[in-house]
Amino acid sequence: MVLPFLRKRSKIIEIVAARDIVFALAQSGVCAAFSRDTNQRICFLNVTPDEVIRSLFYNKNNDSLITVSVYASDNFSSLKCRSTRIEYIRRGQPDAGFALFESESLKWPGFVEFDDVNGKVLTYSAQDSIYKVFDLKNYTMLYSIADKNVQEIKISPGIMLLILTKTSGCVPLEILSIEDGTVLKSFNHLLHRNKKVDFIEQFNEKLLVKQENENLQILDVRNFDLTEVSRTEFMTPSAFIFLYENQLFLTFRNRTVAVWNFRGELVTSFEDHLLWHPDCNTNNIYITSDQDLIISYCKADSDDPLSEGNGSINISNILTGKCLAKIKANNSFPNENECSQNSKKHRHASRIRSIAAEALEDITALFYDEERNEIYTGNRNGLVHVWSN
Structure with a gap:
């Protein structure tokens, strides 16, 4: 480890277990793999001396661990992903993995999100404002979304909710198929003017919308039936x-x-x-x-x-x-x-x-x-x- 902060013990921020191996990620960015059979450390997951690992994801589709890292050589500015088979880690060969999404520019505020429920990966390149969806099984790109009006994407089983730039008194929303990006429904949801939106969440056919000091709204997007929950009963x-x-x-x-x-x-x-x-x-x-x-x-x-x-x-x-x-x-x-x-x-x-x-x-x-x-x-x-x- 060439970076001084990597050599200092720091708190554990994430633990993932895969079969007989336990992975522990420290706040400093050091990640270690331990054998549960021997309780001994197998190896560090940091492949290069300047690698700072930020998060872990166990991909059960191909029995591999995905690490998301930043590097000192890049001024810690871009996220880099790597996939390593569990069997290689068990042998103490963390460098036997391969890079993922190399074509994507994941500089802040770009991101990568792993969706275990649908078996998908969502990336966002802030450089060109493009979202891309990949297959979690083989990491092939399925489709992209190049709409600069997209403010946020929420994923739930089978679908994605696109929250677009607010207009006067409403927020445009689109529901897409997670499999191919087909637009299933587009509609506007009315908002109280000059009230901050606390959250917009999607769960299957239910849309949850809450604004500051307002009731929770639960909208069924199939028939637009609206249920309201008092703000005193449901606080943000x-x-x-x-x-x-x-x-x-x-x-x-x-x-x-x-x-x-x-x-x-x-x-x-x-x-x-x-x-x-x-x-x-x-x-x-x-x-x-x-x-x-x-x-x-x-x-x-x-x-x-x-x-x-x-x-x-x-x-x-x-x-x-x-x-x-x-x-x-x-x-x-x-x-x-x-x-x-x-x-x-x-x-x-x-x-x-x-x-x-x-x-x-x-x-x-x-x-x-x-x-x-x-x-x-x-x-x-x-x-x-x-x-x-």
């Missing part, structure tokens, strides 16, 4: 997660999580799921593939004497809001009764409890491996911990 969240399997959506606001349906009804409020971080960070939240459980880093119980300075990992049922399990500092590791009979075992248990308490201090990344039934967490000290049965 800091983030959404759409639950495609259950036709519901999660909102995050002021450390709280809520579940809504598309009739504008509150479905679930969680009984014990107060998030640790005030700003929602999806790297600290995991939704299972069946979309029935949410695992988050939360505030610990106020009456827990060991909770000061650290939180807990809470597992809750999304449909009922019930807390099903919790990892916290005063959990018994291992069985207390057995340890009390042997001082050596007791010292060992005390050490494990101490490590657990330290590991629960300021968790900055969380991932649940559904195949292994293990939770991986990273903290501000740049350490990765495994919570396993």
Whole structure:
């Protein structure tokens, strides 16, 4: 590593697991691969000494890891993507991968977005104001969108929503097929004049529109039926997660999580799921593939004497809001009764409890491996911990 900040330990910002390998990305831009079988580091993913990795994506279509990086030699100005087969990483050969989207100029505010649901990649070249859609299986380009009036694109199963430049009193919208870019519907949505748009979101046939100090509007774009939810009941969240399997959506606001349906009804409020971080960070939240459980880093119980300075990992049922399990500092590791009979075992248990308490201090990344039934967490000290049965 030639860059000084790459040689300093920093907090973990993203964790991804693929088969028997755990990838941990630090805020500095260093990414390491660890073998879950040996718990040893396999290699660093930084192929060149000046590479700063910004994000990771596991492409299950071809069992590869995509890294998105910037480079000192380029003044950190352009995003570069690389795909590396998991088998090469397992052999300690991270340089065996190949570059992606080399024809695209991804200088800021350009971007690349990976859509696992539809198996697509969306890129935006700010230089020529062109969006392009690629196939996630083989990275071939499918089509491009060269409309300078496009302000934002939202992706949901099967379709894309194009939000165009606002005109007087309305916002033009287009719904496109994600497969070939065919325009399925074009329409204008009326807005309150001189009111800031908090968000416009698309979920299948439902369009969610919220303006500052106004009611939430849920528009069915098939028949333009409109449902309104009082602004006192639905306040603008800091983030959404759409639950495609259950036709519901999660909102995050002021450390709280809520579940809504598309009739504008509150479905679930969680009984014990107060998030640790005030700003929602999806790297600290995991939704299972069946979309029935949410695992988050939360505030610990106020009456827990060991909770000061650290939180807990809470597992809750999304449909009922019930807390099903919790990892916290005063959990018994291992069985207390057995340890009390042997001082050596007791010292060992005390050490494990101490490590657990330290590991629960300021968790900055969380991932649940559904195949292994293990939770991986990273903290501000740049350490990765495994919570396993």
